[in-house]
Amino acid sequence: MENILDDFIEVCRLANIPNLKKSSIKIEEGHPTIRLKKYTMAVYIFNHGDTCLKVGKAGPNSNARWVRRHYSHKMSNNNLPKSLLSDDILVKKENINEFNVKEWIETNTIRINIILDENFGIFVLNLLESFLHCRLHPKYEGLKSQNMTPSISLVDESSSMAESQFWDGYCPECMLNDKQSRLLLNNYDFFECENCSLQMAVPYPGLQAVVLNFRGKHKFHSSKTYADKVNNSELLYVQTLDRFPFCEKTQIDAEDLKNFISQIK
Numbered sequence: 519m520e521n522i523l524d525d526f527i528e529v530c531r532l533a534n535i536p537n538l539k540k541s542s543i544k545i546e547e548g549h550p551t552i553r554l555k556k557y558t559m560a561v562y563i564f565n566h567g568d569t570c571l572k573v574g575k576a577g578p579n580s581n582a583r584w585v586r587r588h589y590s591h592k593m594s595n596n597n598l599p600k601s602l603l604s605d606d607i608l609v610k611k612e613n614i615n616e617f618n619v620k621e622w623i624e625t626n627t628i629r630i631n632i633i634l635d636e637n638f639g640i641f642v643l644n645l646l647e648s649f650l651h652c653r654l655h656p657k658y659e660g661l662k663s664q665n666m667t668p669s670i671s672l673v674d675e676s677s678s679m680a681e682s683q684f685w686d687g688y689c690p691e692c693m694l695n696d697k698q699s700r701l702l703l704n705n706y707d708f709f710e711c712e713n714c715s716l717q718m719a720v721p722y723p724g725l726q727a728v729v730l731n732f733r734g735k736h737k738f739h740s741s742k743t744y745a746d747k748v749n750n751s752e753l754l755y756v757q758t759l760d761r762f763p764f765c766e767k768t769q770i771d772a773e774d775l776k777n778f779i780s781q782i783k
């Protein structure tokens with residue numbers, strides 16, 4: 519840890535933040551039982567043996583989350599219990615389930631908290647987090663598939679923006695099951711998942727992609743047009759209208775999307 523911090527201070531120097539010294543950084547080990555101190559912010563690391571599981575950050579205003587976020591799978595989409603519970607190999611090996619995951623984390627992981635004065639600002643916090651991602655290669659960073667090709671990108675929780683969902687051309691339903699399935703243009707001019715027949719309409723390419731509430735029938739155009747050929751990163755919507763453009767401008771978060779998909783017949 520010491521070496522890494524020395525290197526980070528060098529990074530700060532290169533980034534024109536010369537006032538960040540080793541004495542500006544406080545390192546604490548342990549799972550938090552109290553809130554992060556006022557006027558501070560932190561980057562935390564979860565280690566399991568030699569493996570770094572997660573590196574995340576807590577801005578000056580995320581005090582309540584500091585204690586709870588990574589100990590209940592219900593707290594947010596991007597948290598350690600969720601990642602652990604979707605790691606089939608570990609779940610089997612360690613007998614983890616949603617009832618004992620908190621205890622498993624407290625018993626089997628070491629949490630290192632790197633605490634900084636909030637005056638250094640969010641850019642420095644982001645820099646430290648990114649630096650540690652590169653150095654430590656956490657096993658579960660963001661969504662499980664984020665290390666490969668993200669289907670849905672979440673805006674980080676520490677920002678005050680809604681967690682907008684973007685589409686990269688692959689099936690959002692299969693993505694929830696950690697599968698990457700392609701969507702092919704069908705005879706109704708919707709993109710349809712080759713695997714689960716979920717359908718997507720793209721009323722405005724580059725802007726909106728809409729998950730439809732009914733499945734396709736595997737009747738594809740002979741031309742074989744795949745949705746992932748062009749990645750326009752459309753914002754994801756769910757169907758609320760029967761006709762074009764199939765959706766109203768209601769932003770959805772990951773939970774809304776999941777609920778909607780679970781109700782597609």
Ligand SMILES: [Zn+2]
Pocket residue numbers: 689690691692693699711712713714715716
């Ligand atoms: Zn699918």
